[in-house]
Amino acid sequence: MDKKAYDMGDIDYHWCPGCGNFLIMDILKETLTELDLKPEEIVLVTGIGQAAKMAHFTKMNFFNGLHGRSLPVAMAIKAVNPELKVIVESGDGCTYGEGGNHLIHAIRRNINVTNIIHNNMVFGLTKGQASPTSQLGYVTKMQNLGVFVEPFNPLTFAIALNASFVARAYCGDKEQTKEILKKAITHRGYAHIDVFQPCVTFNRLNTYQWFKENTYYLDDSHDPYDRVEAFRRATEKGKYPLGIFYINPKKTFEENLAAYRENDMPVYKRKRDLEKVSQKLLSFV
Numbered sequence: 001m002d003k004k005a006y007d008m009g010d011i012d013y014h015w016c017p018g019c020g021n022f023l024i025m026d027i028l029k030e031t032l033t034e035l036d037l038k039p040e041e042i043v044l045v046t047g048i049g050q051a052a053k054m055a056h057f058t059k060m061n062f063f064n065g066l067h068g069r070s071l072p073v074a075m076a077i078k079a080v081n082p083e084l085k086v087i088v089e090s091g092d093g094c095t096y097g098e099g100g101n102h103l104i105h106a107i108r109r110n111i112n113v114t115n116i117i118h119n120n121m122v123f124g125l126t127k128g129q130a131s132p133t134s135q136l137g138y139v140t141k142m143q144n145l146g147v148f149v150e151p152f153n154p155l156t157f158a159i160a161l162n163a164s165f166v167a168r169a170y171c172g173d174k175e176q177t178k179e180i181l182k183k184a185i186t187h188r189g190y191a192h193i194d195v196f197q198p199c200v201t202f203n204r205l206n207t208y209q210w211f212k213e214n215t216y217y218l219d220d221s222h223d224p225y226d227r228v229e230a231f232r233r234a235t236e237k238g239k240y241p242l243g244i245f246y247i248n249p250k251k252t253f254e255e256n257l258a259a260y261r262e263n264d265m266p267v268y269k270r271k272r273d274l275e276k277v278s279q280k281l282l283s284f285v
């Protein structure tokens with residue numbers, strides 16, 4: 001596979017110069033190239049926001065949905081065609097704010113998708129309001145006395161829901177993020193990757209330098225199959241650990257669906273007797 005296969009060619013990228021979204025896009029393209037996944041084998045499902053625009057800037061199947069509503073779309077795609085590799089991708093506001101309820105149930109159902117959250121700790125597209133992950137005391141034009149709500153912790157949240165795969169990365173570290181993404185994309189089941197991403201225009205607190213100085217990597221002594229330990233690491237005060245916190249192999253949503261219990265042929269490929277289906281539907285009226 002050639003990385004250029006995911007390029008849109010000569011297009012305008014509606015992101016600010018220096019935005020961390022460029023790095024995430026590049027890392028994702030390289031990860032997919034190294035995994036030898038063809039653009040036609042992938043569907044990128046996004047919500048609304050700066051992060052979500054990535055669907056317009058990469059060459060692969062995509063669905064750019066409503067704010068916070070990417071996961072139900074991803075679930076429907078997997079239900080109809082489990083053979084597709086579905087990557088969900090959006091911002092911290094879209095995923096943890098507007099889409100919070102969908103997130104709970106996508107994790108519980110264990111839909112076999114990779115969920116990449118560009119966590120810039122701000123609402124970028126709408127010009128810099130606080131998001132669920134903004135830090136305490138963070139001052140914006142809207143929160144002019146500083147944020148007084150404790151930030152949402154996506155990792156403890158996902159581990160508490162017994163998610164199948166939970167990780168955190170920083171887009172300034174290309175090789176490490178690529179390795180985490182490779183493991184997440186090849187993982188069978190819901191994989192949650194919160195990716196720290198500087199917003200150079202609206203977040204002057206959590207800068208490239210800040211992320212560098214305030215993160216470190218989990219080492220080999222961390223056992224990702226130990227849920228209590230994963231939870232403990234995700235609640236650490238001070239510097240933020242990066243890496244794979246938790247892995248919990250279990251049956252996926254698709255495997256649990258009645259349609260796939262005895263037949264793994266994607267539903268969309270199956271022949272339907274439309275007469276029979278409509279008779280059955282009419283019998284409910």
Ligand SMILES: Cc1ncc(C[n+]2csc(CCOP(=O)(O)OP(=O)(O)O)c2C)c(N)n1
Nearest residue numbers: 049050051067091092093094122123124125
């Ligand atoms: C239901 C709904 N609420 C609010 C909005 C307005 N809105 C669009 S993008 C956005 C914030 C996006 O922030 P985030 O998801 O963190 O993405 P970023 O732009 O930071 O990448 C908001 C509030 C909307 N489009 N739909």
Ligand code: SF4
Nearest residue numbers: 016019050124199200
């Ligand atoms: S406003 Fe922030 S998140 Fe949006 S493109 Fe600019 S730097 Fe990136």
Ligand SMILES: [Mg+2]
Nearest residue numbers: 091092122124
């Ligand atoms: Mg954001």
